[in-house]
Amino acid sequence: MNEMAPGKFGMGAPVRRKEDSALITGHGRYTDDIRPDGALRAYVLRSSMAHARIRIGDLDEARNAEGVAMVLVAADIPDLGMMPNKASVKQPDGSAPVVPPRPVLVVDTVRHVGEPIAFIVADTINNAKSAAELIEIDYDPLDAVVDTADALSPDAALVWPDRGSNLAYTAEMGDAEATRAAFDTAHHVTRIEIVNNRLVCNYMEPRSCIGEFDATSGRYTLTAGTQGGHGMRDVIAGDILGIDAKDLRVITPDVGGGFGTKNFVYPEYPLALVAAKRLGKPVKWVCERTEHFVADAHGRDNLAVAEVAMDAEGRFLAMRVDLIAAMGAYLHQYGPFIPYLGLTMSTGLYDIPALHAVLKGVYTHTVPTDAYRGAGRPEAAYLLERLVDKAAAEMDLSPAEIRRRNFVPTDALPYTTPTGRMYDTGEFAAHMDTALAAADWDGFEARAGASAAAGKYRGIGMATYVEACAFAGSEEATVELGLDGSLTLLIGTQSNGQGHATAYGQIIAEQFGVDLDKVTMIQGDTDRVRRGGGTGGSRSIPIGLPSVLEASKTLVKKIKDLAADKLETGVEDLELMDGSVRVVGTDRAVTLAEIAAGAPEPIAAREAVKQAEATYPNGTHICEVEIDPDTGDTRLVDYAIVDDFGVTVNPLLLAGQVHGGVVQAIGQALMEHTVYDADGQLISASFLDYQMPRAADIPDIRFETRNVPSTTNALGIKGAGEAGTIGACPAVMNAVNDALRRGAGVAQIDMPATPSRVWEAIAAARS
Numbered sequence: 001m002n003e004m005a006p007g008k009f010g011m012g013a014p015v016r017r018k019e020d021s022a023l024i025t026g027h028g029r030y031t032d033d034i035r036p037d038g039a040l041r042a043y044v045l046r047s048s049m050a051h052a053r054i055r056i057g058d059l060d061e062a063r064n065a066e067g068v069a070m071v072l073v074a075a076d077i078p079d080l081g082m083m084p085n086k087a088s089v090k091q092p093d094g095s096a097p098v099v100p101p102r103p104v105l106v107v108d109t110v111r112h113v114g115e116p117i118a119f120i121v122a123d124t125i126n127n128a129k130s131a132a133e134l135i136e137i138d139y140d141p142l143d144a145v146v147d148t149a150d151a152l153s154p155d156a157a158l159v160w161p162d163r164g165s166n167l168a169y170t171a172e173m174g175d176a177e178a179t180r181a182a183f184d185t186a187h188h189v190t191r192i193e194i195v196n197n198r199l200v201c202n203y204m205e206p207r208s209c210i211g212e213f214d215a216t217s218g219r220y221t222l223t224a225g226t227q228g229g230h231g232m233r234d235v236i237a238g239d240i241l242g243i244d245a246k247d248l249r250v251i252t253p254d255v256g257g258g259f260g261t262k263n264f265v266y267p268e269y270p271l272a273l274v275a276a277k278r279l280g281k282p283v284k285w286v287c288e289r290t291e292h293f294v295a296d297a298h299g300r301d302n303l304a305v306a307e308v309a310m311d312a313e314g315r316f317l318a319m320r321v322d323l324i325a326a327m328g329a330y331l332h333q334y335g336p337f338i339p340y341l342g343l344t345m346s347t348g349l350y351d352i353p354a355l356h357a358v359l360k361g362v363y364t365h366t367v368p369t370d371a372y373r374g375a376g377r378p379e380a381a382y383l384l385e386r387l388v389d390k391a392a393a394e395m396d397l398s399p400a401e402i403r404r405r406n407f408v409p410t411d412a413l414p415y416t417t418p419t420g421r422m423y424d425t426g427e428f429a430a431h432m433d434t435a436l437a438a439a440d441w442d443g444f445e446a447r448a449g450a451s452a453a454a455g456k457y458r459g460i461g462m463a464t465y466v467e468a469c470a471f472a473g474s475e476e477a478t479v480e481l482g483l484d485g486s487l488t489l490l491i492g493t494q495s496n497g498q499g500h501a502t503a504y505g506q507i508i509a510e511q512f513g514v515d516l517d518k519v520t521m522i523q524g525d526t527d528r529v530r531r532g533g534g535t536g537g538s539r540s541i542p543i544g545l546p547s548v549l550e551a552s553k554t555l556v557k558k559i560k561d562l563a564a565d566k567l568e569t570g571v572e573d574l575e576l577m578d579g580s581v582r583v584v585g586t587d588r589a590v591t592l593a594e595i596a597a598g599a600p601e602p603i604a605a606r607e608a609v610k611q612a613e614a615t616y617p618n619g620t621h622i623c624e625v626e627i628d629p630d631t632g633d634t635r636l637v638d639y640a641i642v643d644d645f646g647v648t649v650n651p652l653l654l655a656g657q658v659h660g661g662v663v664q665a666i667g668q669a670l671m672e673h674t675v676y677d678a679d680g681q682l683i684s685a686s687f688l689d690y691q692m693p694r695a696a697d698i699p700d701i702r703f704e705t706r707n708v709p710s711t712t713n714a715l716g717i718k719g720a721g722e723a724g725t726i727g728a729c730p731a732v733m734n735a736v737n738d739a740l741r742r743g744a745g746v747a748q749i750d751m752p753a754t755p756s757r758v759w760e761a762i763a764a765a766r767s
Contacts, residue, residue, distance in 0.1 A: 010510030011715070014652045017499045018516055028254040031208040031225050032286050039210065040069055042272060042285040043128035045118040045135055046294065047110035050365040050680020051144040051157065054110055054117070057136030062120065065134055067127030069279050072119040074105040077274060083267065083330070084239040087337035089171045089359075097169035097361070100160050102330040104240065104267045110139075111159055111329035112366050113682055114294025119271045121283055144365040144680040148303050148326040151362035159329055159363035166363040168327045171340050174355035174418050182318030182354050186309035190391040195750040196379045198301035198326070198674035200684075201372055202692060203496075205256025206287040207296065211272030215280065220248045220273045225255040227263040228494045228534015229526045235333075240270045248273075252524030258496035259664075260371035261297050263536050264333040293685040298674060299372025301326035302339060302379050306387045308352075314395040316406045318354035321346055321383070327361045328368030335370045336361055341468075342376025344419040348384045349428045349466050349618060350406040355418040365680045373664055374722040375537065377467040378729060385463040385730030389737070399462050399734070400436060404429050407464075414711075421468055423616050424711045431642045431706045432464055435620035438702060439640040444624070448742065457627040458637075459739025463730035466618035469719040470542035475533050476608040477547035479508060479555045485579050485593035487512055489548060490522045492532010493540040498721065499653045503541055504548050506650065511552040512592070513576040538617075538719030541649055546609035546714035554605035559595055566590050566598070615710045617718035619643030621662075621731035627739045632759030634670055634736060636699040641727065643703070646710040646718035654720055658703050661724020667693040669732040673752045691754075740765075 009015060022028055047054070056073055063071045083102040091097065106117050118135055122128035143157035150156050151166040159166055183189060209224040220241070226232045229250035237248040255262065268285045275283040287295065303324040309317040325339035343357045392402040407428040408415045415423045436442075444460045451458035478490040489504055505519040512518075522528055533539065560571045563581035567574070567588055575584050582589035596603055624638035641658060648654055671691040675684040684690040709716030729751065736753045740746035744765045749757065 009506040009516060011507065012648055013506055013650060015502055015506045015516065015650055016652060017502045018505060019499060019501050023254070030205055030254045030256060031210065031223055034210060034223055034253065036210060036212065036282040039282040039284045040121050040123060040279065041125040041128055042275065042283050043120045043125060043132055044116045044268060044285070045120060045132040047106065047113055047115040047117055049110055049139050049141060050113050050146070051142040052110050053108060053140040053142065054106065055138040056117065057138065059135060062131040062134040065127065065131040067123035068120065068131045069123070070121040070275055071131065072105065072271060072275065073117065074103055074107045077104060079242065080104050080270060080274070081240045081242060083265065084235060085331040085333060085336065086235065087334040089169060089336050089340045091170055092172050097331065097336060099331050104270055113680055114367060116267050119275065121275050121279065146364055146366055146676040146678065146680050148301055148324055148362060148364060151326070151364050157365070159365060168331060168361035168363050169336060171359040173343055173357050176356040178354040179318045179320060179356035183309045183320070186317055187312040188310050188395060189307055190310070190387060190394050191305065191307045192387045192390050193305050194383055194386055196300045196302040196304065196382060197668065197672070197751045199299040199372055199668055199672055200293050200674055200690060201259050201261040201296060201299060202292070203257030203259055203261065206289055206292045207262065207266065208286040209269050209272050210282055210284045211276040212282045213273065213277035218247060220277070221251065222248065222269055222273060223251045223253065224269060225262055226250065226252045226494060227258045227496060227536055228492065228532055229524055230492055230532045231263070231534050232265060233526050235265045236270055240265070241273065250526045252494055255494065255496040258535065259373040260375055260536060262496065263534065264297055264370060266296070290686050293690070294367060294682055297332050297370035298328065298367045299369060300379060301369055304383045306383050308387055308391055310391065310395065314391070314397050314402050314405055316350055316352045319347060319352050321357040323357065323359045325359060325361050326364050326366065326369055328364060328366045330368045332368035332370040335368055338371050338376045339379065340376070342380040344421055345377050345380040345466065345468060346384065346419060347417050348381065349408060349464050351408045351412070352418065366676060371536065373661065373725045374467070377722065378665070378726045381463065381465045381726045382729045385465070386733065389461070389734045400432065400441070403432060403464055422613060423466065425708045426616070426618055426644055427706070427708055428464065428618065431644055432620045434706055435462070435622050435640055435642040438642065438704070439622040439624065439638060441622065451626050455629070457629060457739040457743030458625070459735045459737070459742060460622065460624045461731050461734025461736070461738050462620060462622045463727050463734060464620045465727040466616050467722060467726050468614040468616060469538035469722060470611065470615040470713065471537055471539065472612050472614060473533060473543060474608040474610040475544040475547050476531055476606060477544060477551045478604055478606040479548070479551040480602060480604040481555065481559065481592060481596045483593065483596045485591055485596065486518050486520060487514065488520045488522060490529045491544055491548065492523070492529050492534065493544045494523050494535045496535060498540065498657065500540060503649050503653055504545065507545060507549055508552050511556055514579050518579065538721035542615055542713050542717040542719045543611060545649065545717065547607050549715070550607035550609050551605045554607060555603065558603055558605060559592065562595050562599060563590050609714050611713060613712040615646065615713050615718040617643065617645050617720060617723050619723065619727060621727035623731040623735040625735045625739055627743065627758060629743060629762050632755035632757070632762065634753060634755070634758060636666065636732070639699050639701045641701065641703045643705050643723060644708055644718065645705055645720045646707055646713065647716040648705055648707065649717065655703055657720050658724040659701050661722060662701055662728040663693050663698055665725045665728030666698065666732060669729050669751050670753050673754065
């Protein structure tokens with residue numbers, strides 16, 4: 001659908017990011033750039049084994065080492081609460097899963113490599129590391145289980161022996177009886193088993209924190225890169241420190257990427273605060289890259305079996321899913337809920353009348369898993385879209401035709417899925433057709449022939465996706481008029497590089513008739529911003545922007561009321577332009593600065609627009625690849641996307657979000673591989689062994705929108721922060737599988753399709 005041509009600012013304007021000048025010239029201010037006077041440095045001594053009983057030796061030598069101010073072990077912090085799990089699921093019997101205790105520092109048993117044992121504080125980081133080497137840990141090794149597929153084996157080592165099994169919880173959804181009946185009468189059933197590989201987040205800026213304590217006020221301050229300080233504050237204060245939330249301030253400066261993984265509380269945060277209070281000095285901890293691999297929550301790690309029942313025309317009748325999701329050694333902050341959330345999107349854009357899904361969360365002696373860009377929805381889309389492509393092949397239908405026959409028709413919207421998701425708007429076949437044309441799908445056979453003549457395998461794959469995001473709720477926004485005529489927004493979302501200051505600012509600038517440089521955004525300070533839901537689930541713009549707009553409109557009305565008195569005219573005759581309020585058609589005006597200076601009190605407006613239902617962005621990705629059978633190397637030669645994001649706020653920011661998400665998915669599909677050995681050692685614990693996508697790996701990505709405004713969002717926005725990651729993995733892997741099937745008769749390959757794995761699959765098929 002066409003959108004109105006945007007103005008200089010406002011909805012739809014291609015405004016360049018105002019944040020970038022500082023960030024790309026080295027003037028960003030990240031946590032590690034902040035160096036309080038007298039700050040001490042902290043280092044974490046971590047477990048070198050995946051499963052063992054431990055005994056910590058005498059600490060006197062370490063505590064008396066050069067520069068050392070403090071060494072903390074579990075016995076030194078008995079009053080701290082456990083690391084909490086804050087999002088559970090309901091099991092079939094109605095019970096909640098039992099949450100095993102996860103202390104801030106290990107007490108007597110380690111359960112994954114990298115688990116924190118001691119927190120050493122010294123005058124320099126080198127002295128802290130040297131002291132750590134003086135601490136003797138006596139390990140009594142125990143058997144470990146690391147593969148998700150082995151976790152429920154009868155002879156598997158147990159992460160929690162008192163539970164008698166590595167089963168963390170079970171959940172179900174859908175109608176088992178209706179699904180069984182549909183399968184019993186089906187003309188054909190297609191079945192697929194897939195692996196959704198474990199990922200290490202690897203944001204550009206590793207985590208860090210600074211803990212401070214003011215003895216006079218009795219208040220703590222934590223400075224850390226987060227995805228929302230208010231949630232971080234509440235968990236640390238209430239669950240771990242046992243203090244009132246008002247006694248902890250969380251400050252978040254610039255953040256170099258989050259992707260879900262900076263949403264969580266980690267042990268270093270309360271430890272830095274405790275140490276700061278006891279020592280009377282700021283305590284700073286900075287994560288090293290290898291530490292990130294073994295300490296920060298991982299993503300994905302699912303094994304899934306899915307089946308779809310069809311009639312003779314290839315129309316879907318029912319779907320079954322059995323999912324095993326690795327939790328790692330503990331139930332992380334939101335970990336159990338992530339695969340459950342994904343299962344709610346199991347049927348995608350298709351009209352599938354019946355569904356039954358069973359989820360089993362399992363423990364392994366590995367780093368815990370939690371939300372990673374898309375948080376369950378990429379896993380669901382990947383499983384479904386791989387299944388649909390296999391069904392198309394077995395029914396002798398094209399990938400496009402089987403989708404066209406099964407899409408939820410536009411005239412059936414709003415449509416409620418078997419899992420209770422309510423799709424309000426969309427034109428699913430239309431964006432697929434637009435993408436097919438953009439990718440020149442009909443011309444593929446000629447290109448495949450040319451590749452074959454050159455000794456290469458060429459494949460093409462598509463994925464149509466839908467996600468739930470911008471979940472029900474609100475985000476309070478306050479807009480203030482400064483004495484100099486500038487405008488300040490206070491809001492509790494948290495930019496991790498998405499460009500919030502630009503997106504919010506362009507809406508404010510339009511309402512007040514000022515340039516973007518007159519608008520300042522304040523996030524990341526729980527003392528200055530009253531409340532906030534943080535950033536995650538593509539919520540910041542869809543949920544935050546309506547409140548920003550309403551607060552701006554309310555403030556404009558206040559300003560016009562004041563200006564009308566000064567100019568002795570009616571409010572309806574006034575307009576805001578160039579930093580002034582003027583009488584339309586005249587030169588009579590008063591500046592915003594003059595209005596602010598003449599007001600008896602600061603002029604501000606606060607609004608919180610509530611949203612009752614999630615939004616559902618959707619779209620089509622089409623990928624084309626070429627594979628060299630002699631090396632197994634896969635090259636992406638074309639990529640086209642047509643998305644429905646409801647309404648575009650800023651096309652430049654939008655394209656950046658989509659491109660970034662696609663690149664992350666390409667990394668998962670073709671290269672990123674988290675590998676543990678049988679003893680639970682992470683052998684892909686650095687960039688020497690864990691490959692990340694580079695610019696040379698990425699094709700030109702052609703992206704356009706075919707938007708149908710949302711009816712559940714006040715501005716029609718559907719959200720875009722996770723969409724690229726959701727659509728890309730199945731598109732890439734459907735293309736890879738198409739190429740290998742055409743070229744070598746390979747039946748199936750899972751992620752990551754690394755050159756060695758592709759070469760081995762070709763060799764096996766040839767033999």
